[in-house]
Amino acid sequence: EKAKWPKETVELWTRLSKKEANDVETIQRSIIHHVTTTLARAAYNLDNFSAYQAVALSTRDRLISRWNETQGQLSKKDPKRVYYLSLEFLLGRSMDNALLNMGLKDTYGKSIEQLGFNMEDIIESEVDAALGNGGLGRLAACYMDSLATLEYPAWGYGLRYNYGIFQQRIVDGYQTEFPDYWLNFDNPWELPRLDISIQISFGGHVQTSQDEYGVTRHNWIAGQSVQAIAYDVPIPGYHTENCNNIRLWRSKPTKTFDLTSFNEGNYERAVEDATNAERITSVLYPNDNTMAGKELRLKQQYFWTAASLHDIVRRFKKSMREWSDLPDQVAIQLNDTHPTLAIVELQRILVDVEMLSWDDAWDIVTRTFAFTNHTVLPEAMEKWSVPMFEYLLPRHLQIIFDINLYFLQKVELKFPNDRGLLNRMSIIEEAQPQQIRMAHLAVVGSHKINGVAALHSDLIKTTIFKDFVMYYGEEKFVNKTNGITPRRWLHQANPQLSTLITETLNSDKWLKDLSLLRGLEKKVPDAEFRKKWRAIKRANKVRLAELIKERCHVEVSPDALFDVQVKRIHEYKRQFMNILAVIHRYRTIKSMTPAQKASVQPRVVIFGGKAAPGYYIAKLVIKLINSVAAVVNQDPAVGDLLKVVFIPDYNVSVAEVIVPASDISQHISTAGTEASGTSNMKFVLNGGLIIGTLDGANIEILEEIGEDNIFIFGCAAQEVEDLRHAQRYRGVPMDPALQGVISAIEKGVFEDPKIFQPLISTLTVGKDFYLISADFASYITANQQVDIAYKNQDEWSKKSIRCTANMGKFSSDRSVKEYADEIWNIKPYTVIDEGFL
Ligand code: NBG
Structure with a gap:
């Protein structure tokens, strides 16, 4: 024009x-x-x-x-682009x-x-923009920062929820949830694209007919439709002109669909339908590592994947290329199984709309998609009931059944007459009613499947995807250890440390190449440097102490050891074990003579994190922490030797204050349950030591920083099943120290013991699924080693510097580059500043 x-x-x-x-x-x-x-x-x-x-x-x-x-x-x-489909982007400020x-x-x-x-x-x-639950959503945000910084052509696709993760307040020690009105004031960080509106359909039925060549054609006559409106969130790279995009979809009623109701004079019905349309993107499901089988959640997933694919396909079509070129122009990464329907939707577009043959279409589809698995926990595996699915997406159900049939036929050819195998590998679980296993669909429809840390990627090959590894071979299953962006998690959150590092290394290049931090090693023997290092940690602790005073009304001394566990509250993460050990510590101090007390290392134990609103046991853990805090914090026999606080409403911006201020942080999941963890990386990068199990990325952190700079305890992943078996069938008795702690709770030392009975019963011999009793003794010992090590401040500072110096591997730049080279096959493109708006 x-x-x-x-x-x-x-x-x-x-x-x-x-x-x-x-x-x-x-x-x-x-x-x-x-x-x-x-x-x-x-x-x-x-x-x-x-x-x-x-x-x-x-x-x-x-x-x-x-x-x-x-x-x-x-x-x-028009280079090849990657599209990162994530139901969560936890951007923060x-x-x-x-x-x-x-x-x-x-x-x-x-x-x-x-x-x-x-x-x-x-x-x-x-x-905060809090459109995520925890690690999975924050990982997506870190990856967007790295993709832009490394100048990869990448777009994120997600949903624009009216309400992000709920706000948590503590009332009488209990978590209460309040809506997160984050859009109450205009959001300056998004560009509404009211002109980009895509019609998304649901329900209805499928018409079949024969075309002129005798091929069966399927025509989906949808029942209702809504509009998807695009909102773009610019993501600038660090010190580059490149600025990527996250496109978030908002649901709106279609302009046409209520006309019939209006014409029939049914005004109320029309308005009700309109509200239903808006509901799709109204709220983020507050579940971390658990599956909510709600119809609205399935609607969200389809709404989002269909809108995103429509957009991707439209952009591809502008290039006038052949369909077979799609995988050379487009890589789509599925962040967990939430966007798996995208596989089915692309197959539908290619076969039903673009009239490709099933096999040609399927070849294109499987070369386009790759899938990241983020958990092996059974309660998190997404399954959708077939009747519900059929009602919402009848054509997609047919396609899934066909994908499954052709897949199982191939399995049968390779491994004949193994009905058990077909049953286990099927995308459809034969339950009442039948269920669609989204993880199986994601594996079958992708060319690469990855876990998020070395141990986790090994585990998925021997547990949930074992049969698939046997069928496809090892090459399809790879590891991409998670990472974090050093821009937000050090430069922004810990400006003083960032400045010291830049001065020491004589350059700020480390912010784009984190392996350069290794240059700090030479400063370990330098006492002056160590003093500066300590002073920065102390200043950060003062800042955190102020936040604690403001939010918890508790005064803590910045000279005490700050011990932190902040993450979603979950049984597998074992905040329960932490608070039980705190009770043990409290009882130990109480039993001491004044002389003995004089040698106790003062400690502030800091908790934070949200429990899913329907997760009763997790909410009781929060209550127990607060009840223990209430007793301990005002016991004159303890004074400053021990303080316990629960910081309400943990989120990204609170994490930015907490992470730089920690001396030690706790990453103590039962081995084999935490896929990676990413806060472990943030703490160590900021010179905080960690106490942890041989789980997730802890193992790789240990490899990088060395065993002298980390406190490891507890059983290993291979032992877990044997320990559970022994507990269940041989009645292994409860650890004696733990027994003492439980008795104290039962005697009512911390409020009415009846409140905590359901929590305590999870430890009943034979039922202690997360092995708190089995790991308790070694956990207490590891904590004592922390106290001893902290007494020698100079040695501690050496450890702290070595921690930071050896964290180069955990930059999300490294992770993203591995994805780009080994999964997406995309190259960077450097944008030139032409000087125009
Ligand atoms: C979480 C894991 C974490 C991991 C993040 C990011 C889910 C399903 N999984 O250990 O529990 O760090 O994903 O990979 O939220």
Whole structure:
């Protein structure tokens, strides 16, 4: 169209769309412009929140011009792209991160100060974008940061929930849930694309007919439809022009579907349908590592995958390539089984709409998709009941049955007459009613399957996907150990440490190549350096102590050992074992003489994390922690030797305060249950030591930092089944120390013991599934070793520096590069700053 413009018009556009400069005055003008026009406020009654909004809008302007530039250049070049499908993106706050990544934080800082505001306060005014539960959602966010930083052409696809993960408040020691109204004020970090609207259908029935060549054709006559509206979230890379995109879909009623009801005079019915349409993206399911078999959840999954695929296919079609080229242009990564329906939807588009043969289509599909598994826990395996599925997605059900039939026929050819095998491998579980096993569908429809840490990737090959490894061979199953972005988790969260590292290494290159941290090793013998290192940790502890005072009304000393366990509350993560050991510690201190007490290492035990609202036992663990805290914290016999706090509403921005302040953190899942863990990496990167089991990424952290710098205890994954067996059938007695702790609870030392009975029964001999009793003695010992080691502050600092120095492997840059090279086969593309908006 531009070609038709007269020369003067083109020149005018070119001249006036030059990018704004990034000097203090220009930035101040842009902030004031947003205050007075976008927000329509006057300078004299501007509060911190409005100031934040104006700064955010000014930052967003700069993000958008990078976004435009990146997407424009990528459209022209049309390289292979990766699409990361994730039902969760746990982004947290955006402003600080966007300014740091664009290299504008200092200039904005100055601009804001001069305008009478303080950067810290403004940053604190932002609410978290909490569209995720825990590790899985935060991993997606770290990967988006690395993809942009490494200049890979990548888009995320997800849902724009009106309510993110609930807000947690503690009332009388119990967790209570409140809605997360994060969109109450405009969200400056998204670009609504009201023009991008895709119709998504549900229900109805399938019509079959023969075409002119005698081939059976399926026509899905849908029952109802809704619209998917796109919202784009720009993701700037660190110190690069590249700016990627996360496209989040919002559901809206279609413009047409309520017309019949209106015409029939059924106004209420029409409005009700409209509300139902909006409900699809209304709320994030607050389950971490558990499956919610709700119809609305299945609707979310289809709505999201169908909209995303429509978008991907449309973009591919613009290139006028052959369908067989799709896998050379497009890689789609399935973040867990949540987006598995995308496999079926692409097969449907290719066969029913584009009229490809089944086999050609299936070949394209399986070369396009790859699948990441994030857990082996049975309660998290997604299964959908066939009747419910058929009602919502009748055509997709037929396709799944066909995929399964052709697959099992091939299995039969390779391993004849093994009905047990067919039963085990089938995508359909023969239960009442039948169930669709989404993990099997994801394996069958993908060319690579990966776990998220070495142990986990081995485990999936010997447990849940054993038969599939035998059938497909080993090559299809690979490992991609998780990683974290050092930009957010060190540079942003721990600015003092970041500065010290940059000074020490004489360069900030480590932020893009984390292996350079190894250069810190040479500073281990330097006493002056160790003093600086300690002073930074202490300052971070002071900051955390302030947060604790504000949120828990407990005073803690920054000179005590800070011991942290923050993560979702789950039996397999064993916060219960931690609080039981705290009770043990409390009883031990109480039994001491004053002389003995003098040698006790003071400790602050810090908990945080949300329990799924329907997870009764996990919620009781929170109650127990708070009951223990109430007794311990005001016992004069204990004083500062032991404090216990539960920080409410743990989220990304709270983690950014907690992580840099920890001396030791706890990663103590029963071996074989935590697929990877990623907070373990964040803590160690910030010079915090860890106490943990031989589980998930702990094992690889141990390999990197060395056994002298980590406290490992407990049974190994191979022993777990034997221990469970012994417990169940040989009645192994409960650990005596644990027995003492349980008796104390039962005697009512911490509130009415009746409250905790259901929790205590999980430890009954033969029922202790997570092996708390089996690991208890070695856990107590490991904690004593922590106390002893911490007494020698100088030695501790050496360990702490070595920890940070050896964490290079755990940058999400490394993870993402492995995915790009070994699974997606994509190359970086460097965007050029052409200087235009
Ligand atoms: C979680 C695992 C964690 C892992 C993250 C990210 C699910 C299903 N799994 O151990 O429990 O770190 O995924 O891979 O949420």
